[in-house]
Amino acid sequence: MPVDERTLISRYFTGRQGSRPDVLLGIGDDAAVLRCEPGWDLVVATDSIAEGTHFPAGIPAHAIGHRCLAVNLSDLAAMAAEPLWCSLALSLPKAEPLWVEEFAAGLFALADRSGTALIGGDTVRGPLAATITVQGRVRPGAAVTRAGARIGDGIWVTGHPGDAVAGRLLLDGASQLAATVRDALCQRFLYPEPRLHEGLALGALATAMLDVSDGLHDDIGKLMMASGRGAELDAGLLPVSAELRAAAAGRAIEYALTGGDDYELCFTVPEQATARLQAMAADWPVAITRIGTVVSEPGVRWQYQGRALQVPDSTFRHF
Protein backbone atom coordinates (compact mmCIF):
# COMPACT_ATOMS: atom_id res chain seq x y z
CA MET A 1 0.00 0.00 0.00
CA PRO A 2 1.79 3.13 -1.14
CA VAL A 3 1.30 5.98 1.29
CA ASP A 4 2.75 9.37 0.55
CA GLU A 5 4.74 11.49 2.97
CA ARG A 6 1.97 13.95 3.69
CA THR A 7 -0.51 11.22 4.60
CA LEU A 8 2.01 9.51 6.86
CA ILE A 9 2.89 12.70 8.65
CA SER A 10 -0.64 13.79 9.20
CA ARG A 11 -1.63 10.32 10.38
CA TYR A 12 1.05 9.81 13.00
CA PHE A 13 2.67 13.10 13.84
CA THR A 14 0.31 16.04 13.58
CA GLY A 15 -1.98 16.94 16.43
CA ARG A 16 0.51 15.34 18.82
CA GLN A 17 2.11 18.51 20.15
CA GLY A 18 0.51 17.94 23.52
CA SER A 19 -0.72 20.73 25.68
CA ARG A 20 2.29 23.00 26.10
CA PRO A 21 0.94 26.54 26.17
CA ASP A 22 4.25 27.87 24.81
CA VAL A 23 3.61 26.16 21.44
CA LEU A 24 1.69 28.96 19.71
CA LEU A 25 1.72 27.22 16.31
CA GLY A 26 2.73 23.57 15.97
CA ILE A 27 3.20 21.18 13.06
CA GLY A 28 1.60 22.02 9.71
CA ASP A 29 2.74 25.47 8.62
CA ASP A 30 6.11 26.56 7.20
CA ALA A 31 7.51 26.77 10.72
CA ALA A 32 6.44 26.54 14.36
CA VAL A 33 5.97 29.60 16.55
CA LEU A 34 7.06 29.28 20.17
CA ARG A 35 6.92 31.49 23.20
CA CYS A 36 10.15 31.90 25.19
CA GLU A 37 9.28 32.78 28.75
CA PRO A 38 11.25 35.76 30.06
CA GLY A 39 14.01 34.90 32.50
CA TRP A 40 15.19 31.75 30.72
CA ASP A 41 17.90 30.99 28.19
CA LEU A 42 17.42 28.50 25.40
CA VAL A 43 19.51 25.31 25.18
CA VAL A 44 19.68 23.57 21.79
CA ALA A 45 21.20 20.22 20.79
CA THR A 46 21.16 18.20 17.55
CA ASP A 47 21.96 14.50 17.29
CA SER A 48 21.52 12.03 14.45
CA ILE A 49 21.21 8.26 14.63
CA ALA A 50 21.64 6.02 11.60
CA GLU A 51 20.94 2.32 11.11
CA GLY A 52 24.12 0.26 11.00
CA THR A 53 26.11 2.95 12.80
CA HIS A 54 24.20 3.92 15.92
CA PHE A 55 21.93 0.92 16.06
CA PRO A 56 21.85 -2.44 14.27
CA ALA A 57 19.31 -3.23 11.57
CA GLY A 58 16.20 -5.02 12.74
CA ILE A 59 15.69 -3.52 16.19
CA PRO A 60 12.10 -2.51 16.95
CA ALA A 61 10.87 0.77 15.45
CA HIS A 62 9.59 1.65 18.91
CA ALA A 63 13.14 1.56 20.29
CA ILE A 64 14.42 3.70 17.39
CA GLY A 65 11.72 6.29 18.05
CA HIS A 66 12.71 6.31 21.71
CA ARG A 67 16.41 6.44 20.94
CA CYS A 68 16.46 9.43 18.60
CA LEU A 69 14.79 11.57 21.24
CA ALA A 70 16.62 10.02 24.21
CA VAL A 71 20.11 10.80 22.88
CA ASN A 72 19.07 14.43 22.42
CA LEU A 73 17.37 14.75 25.80
CA SER A 74 20.55 13.30 27.27
CA ASP A 75 22.42 16.34 25.91
CA LEU A 76 19.92 18.64 27.63
CA ALA A 77 20.33 16.67 30.86
CA ALA A 78 24.08 17.16 30.62
CA MET A 79 23.53 20.95 30.50
CA ALA A 80 21.15 20.84 33.50
CA ALA A 81 18.38 22.00 31.16
CA GLU A 82 14.67 21.27 31.11
CA PRO A 83 13.22 20.08 27.76
CA LEU A 84 10.65 22.10 25.84
CA TRP A 85 10.34 21.22 22.15
CA CYS A 86 11.85 19.04 19.43
CA SER A 87 11.91 18.75 15.64
CA LEU A 88 12.36 15.45 13.80
CA ALA A 89 13.97 14.78 10.42
CA LEU A 90 13.30 11.20 9.42
CA SER A 91 14.96 9.38 6.54
CA LEU A 92 13.00 6.26 5.57
CA PRO A 93 13.73 3.63 2.93
CA LYS A 94 10.01 3.30 2.34
CA ALA A 95 6.81 4.77 3.71
CA GLU A 96 5.65 1.77 5.76
CA PRO A 97 2.68 2.78 7.92
CA LEU A 98 3.05 0.10 10.60
CA TRP A 99 6.72 0.88 11.08
CA VAL A 100 6.03 4.62 11.31
CA GLU A 101 3.21 4.03 13.79
CA GLU A 102 5.49 2.02 16.07
CA PHE A 103 8.32 4.56 15.70
CA ALA A 104 5.96 7.39 16.60
CA ALA A 105 4.70 5.46 19.63
CA GLY A 106 8.27 5.09 20.95
CA LEU A 107 9.04 8.73 20.30
CA PHE A 108 5.86 10.09 21.86
CA ALA A 109 6.06 7.82 24.92
CA LEU A 110 9.31 9.55 25.87
CA ALA A 111 8.22 12.97 24.60
CA ASP A 112 5.07 12.88 26.70
CA ARG A 113 6.68 11.79 29.94
CA SER A 114 9.53 14.31 29.54
CA GLY A 115 7.19 17.16 28.62
CA THR A 116 8.77 17.61 25.17
CA ALA A 117 6.48 18.82 22.37
CA LEU A 118 7.16 17.77 18.76
CA ILE A 119 6.86 21.02 16.84
CA GLY A 120 7.95 20.15 13.30
CA GLY A 121 10.12 18.11 11.01
CA ASP A 122 10.65 16.63 7.62
CA THR A 123 10.64 13.20 5.99
CA VAL A 124 12.81 12.08 3.10
CA ARG A 125 13.38 8.81 1.32
CA GLY A 126 16.75 7.27 2.16
CA PRO A 127 18.47 4.79 4.46
CA LEU A 128 16.93 4.64 7.91
CA ALA A 129 18.16 7.58 10.00
CA ALA A 130 16.68 10.17 12.33
CA THR A 131 17.91 13.59 13.37
CA ILE A 132 16.34 15.48 16.23
CA THR A 133 16.96 19.04 17.29
CA VAL A 134 15.79 19.50 20.84
CA GLN A 135 15.28 22.75 22.68
CA GLY A 136 15.26 23.24 26.40
CA ARG A 137 15.72 26.01 28.88
CA VAL A 138 17.91 27.03 31.80
CA ARG A 139 18.00 30.04 34.06
CA PRO A 140 20.67 32.52 32.90
CA GLY A 141 24.09 31.27 33.98
CA ALA A 142 22.72 27.95 35.21
CA ALA A 143 23.83 25.73 32.31
CA VAL A 144 26.55 23.27 33.34
CA THR A 145 29.18 23.13 30.59
CA ARG A 146 32.16 20.84 30.17
CA ALA A 147 34.54 23.60 31.14
CA GLY A 148 34.21 24.12 34.89
CA ALA A 149 36.01 21.18 36.56
CA ARG A 150 38.36 22.32 39.35
CA ILE A 151 41.38 20.64 40.90
CA GLY A 152 40.30 18.34 43.70
CA ASP A 153 36.72 17.88 42.43
CA GLY A 154 35.41 14.35 42.56
CA ILE A 155 34.58 12.70 39.20
CA TRP A 156 31.25 10.90 39.27
CA VAL A 157 29.12 8.86 36.92
CA THR A 158 25.50 7.77 36.99
CA GLY A 159 24.34 4.22 36.32
CA HIS A 160 26.39 1.37 34.90
CA PRO A 161 28.59 2.25 31.92
CA GLY A 162 29.31 -0.72 29.69
CA ASP A 163 25.88 -2.32 29.96
CA ALA A 164 24.67 -0.70 26.75
CA VAL A 165 27.49 -1.89 24.53
CA ALA A 166 27.15 -5.38 25.97
CA GLY A 167 23.46 -5.22 25.07
CA ARG A 168 24.24 -4.08 21.57
CA LEU A 169 26.68 -6.96 21.05
CA LEU A 170 24.10 -9.40 22.40
CA LEU A 171 21.50 -8.12 19.95
CA ASP A 172 23.78 -9.14 17.11
CA GLY A 173 24.15 -12.81 17.92
CA ALA A 174 23.48 -15.94 19.92
CA SER A 175 24.43 -16.14 23.58
CA GLN A 176 24.52 -18.65 26.38
CA LEU A 177 23.57 -16.06 28.98
CA ALA A 178 20.50 -16.40 31.14
CA ALA A 179 17.53 -14.72 29.48
CA THR A 180 17.11 -12.26 32.35
CA VAL A 181 20.71 -11.06 32.06
CA ARG A 182 20.52 -10.87 28.31
CA ASP A 183 17.22 -9.00 28.36
CA ALA A 184 18.43 -6.49 30.95
CA LEU A 185 21.50 -5.61 28.90
CA CYS A 186 19.59 -5.43 25.60
CA GLN A 187 17.09 -3.15 27.28
CA ARG A 188 19.91 -0.87 28.41
CA PHE A 189 20.99 -0.50 24.80
CA LEU A 190 17.51 -0.30 23.27
CA TYR A 191 16.03 2.14 25.78
CA PRO A 192 18.69 4.54 27.05
CA GLU A 193 17.14 6.66 29.77
CA PRO A 194 18.03 10.36 29.55
CA ARG A 195 18.96 11.48 33.08
CA LEU A 196 16.84 14.62 32.93
CA HIS A 197 15.76 14.76 36.56
CA GLU A 198 19.28 14.02 37.75
CA GLY A 199 20.90 16.52 35.38
CA LEU A 200 18.55 19.27 36.45
CA ALA A 201 19.28 18.60 40.12
CA LEU A 202 23.04 18.45 39.46
CA GLY A 203 22.84 21.99 38.12
CA ALA A 204 23.11 23.09 41.74
CA LEU A 205 26.32 21.16 42.51
CA ALA A 206 28.23 20.04 39.42
CA THR A 207 31.15 22.16 38.20
CA ALA A 208 31.28 20.39 34.79
CA MET A 209 29.15 17.73 33.13
CA LEU A 210 28.61 15.79 29.90
CA ASP A 211 26.72 12.72 28.85
CA VAL A 212 28.63 9.55 28.09
CA SER A 213 28.02 8.62 24.47
CA ASP A 214 31.43 7.82 22.98
CA GLY A 215 32.78 5.80 25.91
CA LEU A 216 33.59 6.88 29.45
CA HIS A 217 37.36 7.21 28.94
CA ASP A 218 37.01 9.35 25.79
CA ASP A 219 34.30 11.48 27.29
CA ILE A 220 36.24 12.15 30.51
CA GLY A 221 39.06 13.24 28.21
CA LYS A 222 36.71 15.81 26.62
CA LEU A 223 35.58 17.05 30.02
CA MET A 224 39.18 17.51 31.17
CA MET A 225 40.28 19.08 27.88
CA ALA A 226 37.44 21.63 28.05
CA SER A 227 38.25 22.33 31.71
CA GLY A 228 42.01 22.53 31.17
CA ARG A 229 42.51 19.86 33.83
CA GLY A 230 43.41 16.19 34.09
CA ALA A 231 41.85 13.15 35.77
CA GLU A 232 43.14 10.37 37.97
CA LEU A 233 40.72 7.50 38.15
CA ASP A 234 40.45 4.04 39.62
CA ALA A 235 38.92 1.39 37.38
CA GLY A 236 38.31 -0.70 40.49
CA LEU A 237 35.69 1.85 41.50
CA LEU A 238 33.74 1.52 38.23
CA PRO A 239 30.11 0.56 38.86
CA VAL A 240 30.25 -2.60 36.77
CA SER A 241 26.86 -4.29 36.89
CA ALA A 242 26.43 -7.95 37.69
CA GLU A 243 24.88 -8.38 34.24
CA LEU A 244 27.93 -6.89 32.53
CA ARG A 245 30.25 -9.12 34.56
CA ALA A 246 28.22 -12.12 33.45
CA ALA A 247 28.23 -11.07 29.81
CA ALA A 248 31.70 -9.66 29.33
CA ALA A 249 33.66 -11.64 31.90
CA GLY A 250 37.28 -10.43 31.83
CA ARG A 251 36.43 -7.55 29.47
CA ALA A 252 33.85 -5.86 31.69
CA ILE A 253 36.12 -2.93 32.56
CA GLU A 254 37.10 -2.44 28.93
CA TYR A 255 33.40 -2.33 28.02
CA ALA A 256 32.72 0.19 30.76
CA LEU A 257 35.59 2.44 29.67
CA THR A 258 35.27 2.31 25.89
CA GLY A 259 31.83 0.94 25.03
CA GLY A 260 29.80 4.08 24.61
CA ASP A 261 26.06 4.45 24.06
CA ASP A 262 25.62 4.66 27.83
CA TYR A 263 23.88 8.04 27.96
CA GLU A 264 24.82 8.31 31.60
CA LEU A 265 25.99 11.59 33.12
CA CYS A 266 29.63 12.12 34.02
CA PHE A 267 30.20 15.15 36.23
CA THR A 268 32.56 16.80 38.66
CA VAL A 269 31.59 17.99 42.15
CA PRO A 270 33.73 19.81 44.73
CA GLU A 271 34.95 17.58 47.56
CA GLN A 272 33.10 19.60 50.19
CA ALA A 273 29.78 19.09 48.37
CA THR A 274 30.03 15.31 48.46
CA ALA A 275 27.63 14.86 51.35
CA ARG A 276 25.05 17.15 49.75
CA LEU A 277 25.39 15.24 46.48
CA GLN A 278 24.88 11.89 48.20
CA ALA A 279 21.87 13.18 50.11
CA MET A 280 20.37 14.57 46.91
CA ALA A 281 20.95 11.34 44.99
CA ALA A 282 19.65 9.06 47.73
CA ASP A 283 16.18 8.80 46.20
CA TRP A 284 17.22 8.77 42.54
CA PRO A 285 16.30 5.69 40.54
CA VAL A 286 19.91 5.50 39.35
CA ALA A 287 23.08 5.03 41.39
CA ILE A 288 25.94 7.53 41.34
CA THR A 289 29.55 6.49 41.84
CA ARG A 290 32.71 8.44 42.43
CA ILE A 291 35.46 7.06 40.21
CA GLY A 292 38.24 9.62 40.42
CA THR A 293 39.55 13.10 41.10
CA VAL A 294 40.38 16.17 39.01
CA VAL A 295 44.10 17.06 39.01
CA SER A 296 46.17 19.78 37.41
CA GLU A 297 48.22 17.64 35.04
CA PRO A 298 46.35 17.20 31.73
CA GLY A 299 45.38 13.72 30.54
CA VAL A 300 43.21 10.89 31.80
CA ARG A 301 45.04 8.29 33.88
CA TRP A 302 43.45 5.11 35.15
CA GLN A 303 44.80 2.68 37.68
CA TYR A 304 43.46 -0.74 38.54
CA GLN A 305 44.46 -2.68 41.65
CA GLY A 306 47.34 -0.32 42.27
CA ARG A 307 48.78 -0.45 38.74
CA ALA A 308 48.51 1.96 35.81
CA LEU A 309 45.88 0.77 33.33
CA GLN A 310 46.38 1.35 29.63
CA VAL A 311 42.97 2.06 28.06
CA PRO A 312 42.62 0.83 24.47
CA ASP A 313 41.24 3.14 21.78
CA SER A 314 37.48 3.19 21.80
CA THR A 315 36.41 -0.01 20.15
CA PHE A 316 33.04 1.18 18.95
CA ARG A 317 33.36 4.46 17.06
CA HIS A 318 30.49 6.02 15.14
CA PHE A 319 32.07 7.81 12.20
Next chain:
Amino acid sequence: MPVDERTLISRYFTGRQGSRPDVLLGIGDDAAVLRCEPGWDLVVATDSIAEGTHFPAGIPAHAIGHRCLAVNLSDLAAMAAEPLWCSLALSLPKAEPLWVEEFAAGLFALADRSGTALIGGDTVRGPLAATITVQGRVRPGAAVTRAGARIGDGIWVTGHPGDAVAGRLLLDGASQLAATVRDALCQRFLYPEPRLHEGLALGALATAMLDVSDGLHDDIGKLMMASGRGAELDAGLLPVSAELRAAAAGRAIEYALTGGDDYELCFTVPEQATARLQAMAADWPVAITRIGTVVSEPGVRWQYQGRALQVPDSTFRHF
Protein backbone atom coordinates in the same frame (compact mmCIF):
# COMPACT_ATOMS: atom_id res chain seq x y z
CA MET B 1 43.93 10.72 3.99
CA PRO B 2 41.50 9.50 6.63
CA VAL B 3 40.19 12.35 8.74
CA ASP B 4 37.89 11.64 11.64
CA GLU B 5 34.65 13.43 12.35
CA ARG B 6 35.95 15.48 15.25
CA THR B 7 38.89 16.82 13.24
CA LEU B 8 36.65 17.72 10.31
CA ILE B 9 34.17 19.52 12.52
CA SER B 10 36.74 21.46 14.41
CA ARG B 11 38.54 22.40 11.21
CA TYR B 12 35.59 23.74 9.25
CA PHE B 13 32.72 24.43 11.58
CA THR B 14 33.80 25.49 15.05
CA GLY B 15 34.68 29.08 15.79
CA ARG B 16 32.38 30.14 12.95
CA GLN B 17 29.41 31.25 15.03
CA GLY B 18 30.07 34.85 14.05
CA SER B 19 29.48 37.72 16.38
CA ARG B 20 25.88 37.33 17.49
CA PRO B 21 25.79 38.41 21.15
CA ASP B 22 22.77 36.16 21.75
CA VAL B 23 24.94 33.03 21.29
CA LEU B 24 26.12 32.56 24.88
CA LEU B 25 27.70 29.17 24.18
CA GLY B 26 28.23 27.92 20.62
CA ILE B 27 29.56 24.72 19.06
CA GLY B 28 31.63 22.36 21.18
CA ASP B 29 29.68 21.47 24.32
CA ASP B 30 26.72 19.10 24.71
CA ALA B 31 24.38 21.87 23.55
CA ALA B 32 24.34 25.55 22.70
CA VAL B 33 23.01 28.21 25.06
CA LEU B 34 21.11 31.09 23.47
CA ARG B 35 19.55 34.26 24.72
CA CYS B 36 15.96 34.95 23.64
CA GLU B 37 15.37 38.69 23.75
CA PRO B 38 12.17 39.62 25.58
CA GLY B 39 9.32 40.72 23.34
CA TRP B 40 9.94 38.20 20.58
CA ASP B 41 8.55 34.78 19.77
CA LEU B 42 10.72 31.99 18.36
CA VAL B 43 10.08 30.55 14.88
CA VAL B 44 11.55 27.11 14.13
CA ALA B 45 11.72 25.13 10.88
CA THR B 46 13.44 21.86 9.90
CA ASP B 47 14.14 20.78 6.33
CA SER B 48 16.27 17.96 4.95
CA ILE B 49 17.86 17.67 1.53
CA ALA B 50 19.19 14.39 0.15
CA GLU B 51 21.28 13.64 -2.91
CA GLY B 52 19.27 12.06 -5.70
CA THR B 53 16.01 13.41 -4.30
CA HIS B 54 16.43 17.11 -3.68
CA PHE B 55 19.51 17.61 -5.81
CA PRO B 56 21.31 15.48 -8.41
CA ALA B 57 24.64 13.81 -7.67
CA GLY B 58 27.68 15.76 -8.70
CA ILE B 59 26.59 19.33 -8.12
CA PRO B 60 29.18 21.50 -6.33
CA ALA B 61 29.51 21.06 -2.57
CA HIS B 62 29.31 24.84 -2.30
CA ALA B 63 25.80 24.79 -3.79
CA ILE B 64 24.74 21.99 -1.42
CA GLY B 65 25.98 23.97 1.58
CA HIS B 66 24.02 26.98 0.33
CA ARG B 67 20.93 24.93 -0.43
CA CYS B 68 20.49 23.22 2.92
CA LEU B 69 20.42 26.57 4.68
CA ALA B 70 18.50 28.40 1.93
CA VAL B 71 15.51 26.04 1.99
CA ASN B 72 15.24 26.54 5.74
CA LEU B 73 15.64 30.32 5.63
CA SER B 74 12.93 30.28 2.99
CA ASP B 75 10.57 28.80 5.60
CA LEU B 76 11.43 31.64 7.98
CA ALA B 77 10.86 34.18 5.19
CA ALA B 78 7.42 32.65 4.62
CA MET B 79 6.57 33.31 8.28
CA ALA B 80 7.85 36.93 8.07
CA ALA B 81 10.55 35.95 10.58
CA GLU B 82 14.10 37.14 11.00
CA PRO B 83 16.80 34.43 11.22
CA LEU B 84 18.90 33.90 14.34
CA TRP B 85 20.57 30.49 14.59
CA CYS B 86 20.82 27.11 12.88
CA SER B 87 21.97 23.56 13.60
CA LEU B 88 23.32 21.21 10.93
CA ALA B 89 23.12 17.42 10.75
CA LEU B 90 25.30 16.21 7.91
CA SER B 91 25.34 12.67 6.52
CA LEU B 92 28.49 12.03 4.48
CA PRO B 93 29.57 8.93 2.55
CA LYS B 94 33.15 9.72 3.49
CA ALA B 95 35.03 12.36 5.41
CA GLU B 96 36.58 14.20 2.44
CA PRO B 97 38.22 17.43 3.66
CA LEU B 98 38.09 19.36 0.38
CA TRP B 99 34.41 18.58 -0.08
CA VAL B 100 33.60 19.61 3.48
CA GLU B 101 35.58 22.83 3.10
CA GLU B 102 33.61 23.79 -0.01
CA PHE B 103 30.30 22.79 1.59
CA ALA B 104 31.10 24.91 4.65
CA ALA B 105 32.04 27.87 2.43
CA GLY B 106 28.64 27.72 0.71
CA LEU B 107 26.81 27.39 4.00
CA PHE B 108 28.67 30.19 5.75
CA ALA B 109 28.43 32.58 2.80
CA LEU B 110 24.66 32.52 3.18
CA ALA B 111 24.74 32.27 6.98
CA ASP B 112 26.95 35.33 7.26
CA ARG B 113 24.97 37.57 4.94
CA SER B 114 21.65 36.52 6.51
CA GLY B 115 22.95 36.96 10.06
CA THR B 116 22.39 33.29 10.93
CA ALA B 117 24.79 31.73 13.46
CA LEU B 118 25.63 28.02 13.26
CA ILE B 119 25.27 26.83 16.84
CA GLY B 120 25.64 23.07 16.66
CA GLY B 121 25.14 19.88 14.78
CA ASP B 122 26.19 16.33 14.15
CA THR B 123 27.93 14.32 11.44
CA VAL B 124 27.25 10.71 10.55
CA ARG B 125 28.47 8.37 7.85
CA GLY B 126 25.82 7.68 5.23
CA PRO B 127 24.53 8.79 1.84
CA LEU B 128 24.93 12.51 1.23
CA ALA B 129 22.16 14.43 3.02
CA ALA B 130 21.85 17.49 5.22
CA THR B 131 19.21 18.52 7.73
CA ILE B 132 19.08 22.00 9.16
CA THR B 133 16.92 23.28 11.97
CA VAL B 134 16.76 27.05 11.77
CA GLN B 135 15.49 29.41 14.43
CA GLY B 136 14.25 32.91 13.90
CA ARG B 137 12.10 35.43 15.65
CA VAL B 138 8.94 37.47 15.16
CA ARG B 139 7.10 39.97 17.30
CA PRO B 140 4.19 38.28 19.11
CA GLY B 141 1.31 37.84 16.69
CA ALA B 142 3.36 38.99 13.69
CA ALA B 143 4.03 35.58 12.11
CA VAL B 144 2.22 35.17 8.79
CA THR B 145 0.76 31.68 8.64
CA ARG B 146 -0.92 29.85 5.76
CA ALA B 147 -4.31 30.31 7.35
CA GLY B 148 -5.31 33.94 6.92
CA ALA B 149 -6.34 34.38 3.26
CA ARG B 150 -9.64 36.24 2.87
CA ILE B 151 -12.14 36.34 0.05
CA GLY B 152 -11.16 38.97 -2.50
CA ASP B 153 -7.46 39.03 -1.54
CA GLY B 154 -5.04 39.10 -4.44
CA ILE B 155 -2.74 36.07 -4.83
CA TRP B 156 0.84 37.07 -5.53
CA VAL B 157 4.14 35.37 -6.17
CA THR B 158 7.74 36.59 -6.13
CA GLY B 159 10.25 35.85 -8.87
CA HIS B 160 9.89 33.37 -11.71
CA PRO B 161 8.49 29.97 -10.74
CA GLY B 162 9.59 27.20 -13.09
CA ASP B 163 13.13 28.45 -13.64
CA ALA B 164 14.53 26.20 -10.93
CA VAL B 165 13.11 22.93 -12.27
CA ALA B 166 14.27 23.86 -15.76
CA GLY B 167 17.73 24.42 -14.31
CA ARG B 168 17.65 21.08 -12.57
CA LEU B 169 16.69 19.28 -15.77
CA LEU B 170 19.47 21.08 -17.63
CA LEU B 171 22.02 19.97 -15.03
CA ASP B 172 21.20 16.39 -15.89
CA GLY B 173 22.01 16.44 -19.59
CA ALA B 174 23.14 18.06 -22.80
CA SER B 175 21.29 21.04 -24.23
CA GLN B 176 21.29 23.20 -27.32
CA LEU B 177 20.42 26.33 -25.35
CA ALA B 178 22.65 29.38 -25.36
CA ALA B 179 25.15 29.19 -22.50
CA THR B 180 23.79 32.36 -20.88
CA VAL B 181 20.24 30.94 -20.73
CA ARG B 182 21.44 27.59 -19.50
CA ASP B 183 23.67 29.13 -16.85
CA ALA B 184 20.94 31.46 -15.58
CA LEU B 185 18.50 28.56 -15.11
CA CYS B 186 21.08 26.27 -13.51
CA GLN B 187 21.99 29.07 -11.13
CA ARG B 188 18.33 29.43 -10.16
CA PHE B 189 18.29 25.76 -9.17
CA LEU B 190 21.75 25.67 -7.58
CA TYR B 191 21.43 28.87 -5.56
CA PRO B 192 17.83 29.43 -4.47
CA GLU B 193 17.63 32.81 -2.80
CA PRO B 194 15.56 32.86 0.40
CA ARG B 195 13.31 35.93 0.24
CA LEU B 196 14.08 37.04 3.77
CA HIS B 197 13.93 40.78 3.25
CA GLU B 198 10.73 40.49 1.22
CA GLY B 199 9.09 38.08 3.68
CA LEU B 200 9.85 40.35 6.61
CA ALA B 201 8.38 43.35 4.80
CA LEU B 202 5.31 41.35 3.75
CA GLY B 203 4.58 40.72 7.42
CA ALA B 204 2.88 44.12 7.39
CA LEU B 205 0.53 43.36 4.49
CA ALA B 206 0.15 39.66 3.71
CA THR B 207 -2.84 37.80 5.14
CA ALA B 208 -1.34 34.38 4.37
CA MET B 209 2.00 33.21 2.99
CA LEU B 210 4.14 30.16 2.22
CA ASP B 211 7.24 29.41 0.24
CA VAL B 212 6.91 27.52 -3.03
CA SER B 213 8.85 24.28 -2.74
CA ASP B 214 6.54 21.57 -4.07
CA GLY B 215 5.23 23.46 -7.11
CA LEU B 216 3.09 26.58 -7.29
CA HIS B 217 -0.21 24.79 -7.93
CA ASP B 218 0.23 22.34 -5.05
CA ASP B 219 1.42 25.04 -2.70
CA ILE B 220 -1.46 27.38 -3.50
CA GLY B 221 -3.69 24.41 -2.70
CA LYS B 222 -2.09 24.18 0.75
CA LEU B 223 -2.53 27.91 1.32
CA MET B 224 -6.22 27.72 0.39
CA MET B 225 -6.80 24.55 2.39
CA ALA B 226 -5.28 26.11 5.52
CA SER B 227 -7.30 29.28 4.96
CA GLY B 228 -10.55 27.45 4.20
CA ARG B 229 -10.80 29.30 0.87
CA GLY B 230 -10.33 28.67 -2.82
CA ALA B 231 -8.34 30.32 -5.61
CA GLU B 232 -9.11 31.46 -9.12
CA LEU B 233 -5.98 32.08 -11.12
CA ASP B 234 -4.91 33.01 -14.62
CA ALA B 235 -1.93 31.11 -15.99
CA GLY B 236 -1.54 33.85 -18.56
CA LEU B 237 -0.43 36.13 -15.72
CA LEU B 238 2.35 33.78 -14.60
CA PRO B 239 5.72 35.54 -14.59
CA VAL B 240 7.36 33.08 -16.98
CA SER B 241 10.96 34.17 -17.57
CA ALA B 242 12.43 34.51 -21.03
CA GLU B 243 14.97 31.85 -20.05
CA LEU B 244 12.22 29.40 -19.11
CA ARG B 245 10.38 30.07 -22.39
CA ALA B 246 13.58 29.34 -24.27
CA ALA B 247 14.27 26.15 -22.31
CA ALA B 248 10.82 24.66 -21.90
CA ALA B 249 9.05 26.00 -24.99
CA GLY B 250 5.44 24.81 -24.90
CA ARG B 251 5.81 23.39 -21.38
CA ALA B 252 6.86 26.63 -19.67
CA ILE B 253 3.52 27.03 -17.88
CA GLU B 254 3.54 23.42 -16.74
CA TYR B 255 7.03 23.92 -15.32
CA ALA B 256 5.93 27.08 -13.53
CA LEU B 257 2.88 25.38 -12.01
CA THR B 258 4.31 22.01 -11.03
CA GLY B 259 8.10 22.25 -11.07
CA GLY B 260 8.87 23.07 -7.47
CA ASP B 261 12.22 23.99 -5.89
CA ASP B 262 11.43 27.65 -6.57
CA TYR B 263 11.69 28.92 -2.99
CA GLU B 264 9.71 31.96 -4.00
CA LEU B 265 7.04 33.41 -1.72
CA CYS B 266 3.36 33.01 -2.54
CA PHE B 267 1.10 35.29 -0.50
CA THR B 268 -2.29 36.92 -0.33
CA VAL B 269 -2.88 40.65 0.12
CA PRO B 270 -6.19 42.52 0.49
CA GLU B 271 -7.28 44.33 -2.68
CA GLN B 272 -7.14 47.73 -0.97
CA ALA B 273 -3.48 47.19 0.02
CA THR B 274 -2.36 46.62 -3.57
CA ALA B 275 -0.91 50.08 -4.06
CA ARG B 276 1.00 49.88 -0.78
CA LEU B 277 2.35 46.48 -1.77
CA GLN B 278 3.51 47.74 -5.14
CA ALA B 279 5.17 50.78 -3.59
CA MET B 280 6.91 48.59 -1.03
CA ALA B 281 8.13 46.14 -3.65
CA ALA B 282 9.31 48.78 -6.10
CA ASP B 283 12.92 48.59 -4.94
CA TRP B 284 13.08 44.85 -4.28
CA PRO B 285 15.59 42.88 -6.33
CA VAL B 286 12.81 40.44 -7.22
CA ALA B 287 9.58 41.09 -9.10
CA ILE B 288 6.15 40.39 -7.64
CA THR B 289 3.20 39.38 -9.78
CA ARG B 290 -0.48 39.06 -9.05
CA ILE B 291 -1.74 35.80 -10.53
CA GLY B 292 -5.22 35.38 -9.04
CA THR B 293 -7.84 36.05 -6.41
CA VAL B 294 -9.08 34.29 -3.27
CA VAL B 295 -12.69 33.08 -3.53
CA SER B 296 -15.06 31.27 -1.20
CA GLU B 297 -15.40 28.01 -3.13
CA PRO B 298 -12.61 25.58 -2.12
CA GLY B 299 -10.15 24.31 -4.72
CA VAL B 300 -7.58 25.85 -7.03
CA ARG B 301 -8.85 26.71 -10.49
CA TRP B 302 -6.65 27.97 -13.31
CA GLN B 303 -7.69 29.43 -16.59
CA TYR B 304 -5.53 30.19 -19.59
CA GLN B 305 -6.60 32.40 -22.49
CA GLY B 306 -10.19 32.26 -21.30
CA ARG B 307 -10.41 28.47 -20.91
CA ALA B 308 -10.17 26.26 -17.83
CA LEU B 309 -6.69 24.76 -17.50
CA GLN B 310 -6.27 21.24 -16.14
CA VAL B 311 -3.06 21.15 -14.07
CA PRO B 312 -1.27 17.81 -14.16
CA ASP B 313 -0.10 16.15 -10.94
CA SER B 314 3.20 17.53 -9.78
CA THR B 315 5.80 15.96 -12.00
CA PHE B 316 8.70 16.26 -9.59
CA ARG B 317 7.79 14.86 -6.17
CA HIS B 318 10.31 14.40 -3.38
CA PHE B 319 9.11 11.39 -1.41
